[in-house]
Amino acid sequence: MPEIRAEMVANVWKVVAAEGDTVADGDTLVILESMKMEIPVLAESSGTVSRMAVAEGDVIQEGDLIAVIE
Amino acid sequence: MIAVYSEADAELPFVTESDEAVLIGPAPAAKSYLSAEAILAAAAETGAQAIHPGYGFLAENAAFARQVIDAGLTWIGPSPDAIQQMGDKISARNLMAQVGVPVALGTAEPVSDADEAIAEAKRIGYPVMIKAAAGGGGIGMTVAADAEALLAGFETTRSRAERFFGSPSILLESYITSARHVEVQILGLADGRVIALGERDCSAQRRHQKLAEETPSPGVGGDLRQRMLAGAVRAGEAVGYRGAGTVECLVDTQTSEFVFLEMNTRLQVEHPVTEMVTGIDLVEQQLLIADGADISFDPAAVRPHGHALELRIYAEDPVRFLPSPGTITQWDEPAGQGVRVDAGYTAGNVVTPHYDPLLAKLVAHGADRDEALARMRTAVAEFVIAGPKTNLAFHAELLNSDEFASGMYDTGIVARLRQ
Numbered sequence: 001m002p003e004i005r006a007e008m009v010a011n012v013w014k015v016v017a018a019e020g021d022t023v024a025d026g027d028t029l030v031i032l033e034s035m036k037m038e039i040p041v042l043a044e045s046s047g048t049v050s051r052m053a054v055a056e057g058d059v060i061q062e063g064d065l066i067a068v069i070e
Numbered sequence: 071m072i073a074v075y076s077e078a079d080a081e082l083p084f085v086t087e088s089d090e091a092v093l094i095g096p097a098p099a100a101k102s103y104l105s106a107e108a109i110l111a112a113a114a115e116t117g118a119q120a121i122h123p124g125y126g127f128l129a130e131n132a133a134f135a136r137q138v139i140d141a142g143l144t145w146i147g148p149s150p151d152a153i154q155q156m157g158d159k160i161s162a163r164n165l166m167a168q169v170g171v172p173v174a175l176g177t178a179e180p181v182s183d184a185d186e187a188i189a190e191a192k193r194i195g196y197p198v199m200i201k202a203a204a205g206g207g208g209i210g211m212t213v214a215a216d217a218e219a220l221l222a223g224f225e226t227t228r229s230r231a232e233r234f235f236g237s238p239s240i241l242l243e244s245y246i247t248s249a250r251h252v253e254v255q256i257l258g259l260a261d262g263r264v265i266a267l268g269e270r271d272c273s274a275q276r277r278h279q280k281l282a283e284e285t286p287s288p289g290v291g292g293d294l295r296q297r298m299l300a301g302a303v304r305a306g307e308a309v310g311y312r313g314a315g316t317v318e319c320l321v322d323t324q325t326s327e328f329v330f331l332e333m334n335t336r337l338q339v340e341h342p343v344t345e346m347v348t349g350i351d352l353v354e355q356q357l358l359i360a361d362g363a364d365i366s367f368d369p370a371a372v373r374p375h376g377h378a379l380e381l382r383i384y385a386e387d388p389v390r391f392l393p394s395p396g397t398i399t400q401w402d403e404p405a406g407q408g409v410r411v412d413a414g415y416t417a418g419n420v421v422t423p424h425y426d427p428l429l430a431k432l433v434a435h436g437a438d439r440d441e442a443l444a445r446m447r448t449a450v451a452e453f454v455i456a457g458p459k460t461n462l463a464f465h466a467e468l469l470n471s472d473e474f475a476s477g478m479y480d481t482g483i484v485a486r487l488r489q
Contacts, residue, residue: 009395009423034423035385035393036209037277059423 002045004066010034012058017067021049029067030054041066072116074109076102078422082414090116097424103127106134110141120144120360122353126426129336130157130206146360148258148335152309156333159203160241166330169308171301174320174329176243187224187242188217194244200224202231203239206332208278210234213245248480249320250289251275252328254302255344257355258311260362265369266299267344267352270316274468276391276484281461282468283340284379285347288439288477289321298328305333314341314356323480339382339431342412346378346435377439379446381465383453384427388464389488395423396458404452408435408445411453421458429460439477443469 010032017029023043029052032039051068054060073088078097085091092112095102102108104127113121121138123129123146132154138145147153156162160180163173175194180203181187191198191214200212200223210230212223224240232238255267271287272280290298302317316338318331341352350372355365385394401417413430415421421429434449436442447469453462471487473479 008393010393011423034395035425035427037393039392 002069004029004041004044004069006060006062006064006066008034008062010039010060012054012056012060013038015052015054015056017049017052019049019052023047023049023069043069045069072118074112078424081419083416084414092116097422099127099424106137110137113143118143120146122146123336125337125339132157144360146313146356148312148315149310152311153335155309156335157204159201159332160239162333163330165308166305169304171305171330172328174243177241180239181242184221184224187220190242191220194242197245198242199245200227201241201243202227202235203241204235204237205231211278246320246322248323250287250323250480251318252287252290252298252321253316253318254298256302256306256311256315256317257365258306258313258315259365260359264303264306264311266302267348267350267372268374269295269298270340270343272340273479273481274474274483275481280340280382281484282379282381283343284377285343286377289323294326294328305330313359314352340380342410342431342433343378343380346410346433347374347376348372376435376437377442378433378435379442381432381446381450382428383430383432384461385421385429385458386427386461387459388461391461393423393427394459395421398455398457400454400456402454404449406445406449409449429455443475
């Protein structure tokens with residue numbers, strides 16, 4: 001059950017995928033914003049988004065859970 | 071000197087070292103550094119006489135400049151009209167063409183939809199650069215090599231343009247495959263004259279944002295330099311420019327011809343390299359000009375000496391250039407002959423994700439380019455920053471690359487180093 005975690009402190013700008021969505025490897029799950037830069041967070045495997053742990057506007061820390069793909 | 075700051079920056083040196091500092095709001099820039107109301111209230115409360123807008127946030131905001139002037143304060147910058155004329159890339163391009171400054175083949179009016187973009191790109195010829203007319207900082211710029219890429223890039227650029235600059239206006243320009251980014255420092259004097267203080271080469275970029283700058287440009291010879299400086303003065307004169315400004319150009323490395331790119335109607339981040347070779351304090355000139363006084367030097371007697379390099383030290387990883395906020399646990403600056411460090415942070419400070427990743431500007435001057443490069447290599451090796459990741463390791467690599475060392479590089483150098 002791959003967990004997608006944050007690589008850095010950032011604001012969640014856009015949540016692109018929703019719980020229940022089928023995603024392919026490389027699909028954008030959410031777009032983070034840090035230091036005036038948009039950072040897309042991508043699915044690292046194909047599957048179903050079983051959990052979306054962030055909402056738009058959230059501030060997340062390095063290591064925080066973003067999503068779970070099953 | 072009175073500083074204004076957001077809650078995120080309360081501990082930073084620019085706040086602790088200022089004579090007086092006023093908290094103007096929470097971390098999000100829209101509620102602090104972009105709030106004209108909060109800044110003007112701080113000015114009124116402290117009895118400030120003038121506002122220096124720096125080089126980000128509201129520095130190129132004509133409406134803010136007008137509000138400052140209307141509040142009876144001195145605006146340390148060009149007139150709101152000049153900011154506005156140069157702020158829109160399309161109107162700036164058209165004005166430059168009118169006064170005889172070369173511009174790249176491109177659109178004279180905003181491109182409103184995808185069909186029009188396709189038609190215009192066919193006229194201009196691929197590859198084309200898609201840009202936000204109100205844009206800056208390289209945000210939203212996309213190169214399209216064919217119609218398919220153009221359609222995708224047009225939508226991306228338009229959505230970014232709306233989000234970051236509040237205007238969906240788009241222009242297309244012919245894309246120069248191998249170009250150097252060279253800009254000219256100008257000063258519009260209180261008596262109305264416009265002078266040029268040499269050029270800066272800013273070709274080392276990632277994501278269309280500058281990483282390293284130098285003067286003089288290794289890619290600009292005597293005749294081209296004369297034409298660029300004269301063009302930049304004409305650009306300034308065309309808008310009645312007053313104060314410090316920068317005329318950005320692209321130099322085609324194949325033809326050694328230049329075209330006008332845009333004008334930055336403010337002090338530039340990389341202004342220290344010009345100061346190092348001319349001995350002129352540009353911020354001092356800004357203050358004198360805003361006060362209606364004479365500048366501190368004789369323009370006819372300026373003789374730049376030696377070579378200067380600047381590196382932007384960013385809180386980002388040196389491989390993928392991804393942001394790396396965090397707490398700075400160690401900060402040891404280099405020192406030595408010809409070395410200057412303009413730092414925004416020190417040990418104990420927290421680098422937050424709210425603003426630009428720029429931590430410091432590392433500048434080295436030498437009698438010639440080789441000496442400046444040697445001093446810079448030593449300075450980079452001696453600069454120790456622990457906590458956030460920084461791009462210092464990238465800079466060491468850049469300085470040691472054959473391409474940068476030769477001086478014969480173009481705007482593709484960073485991408486090539488990362489292939």
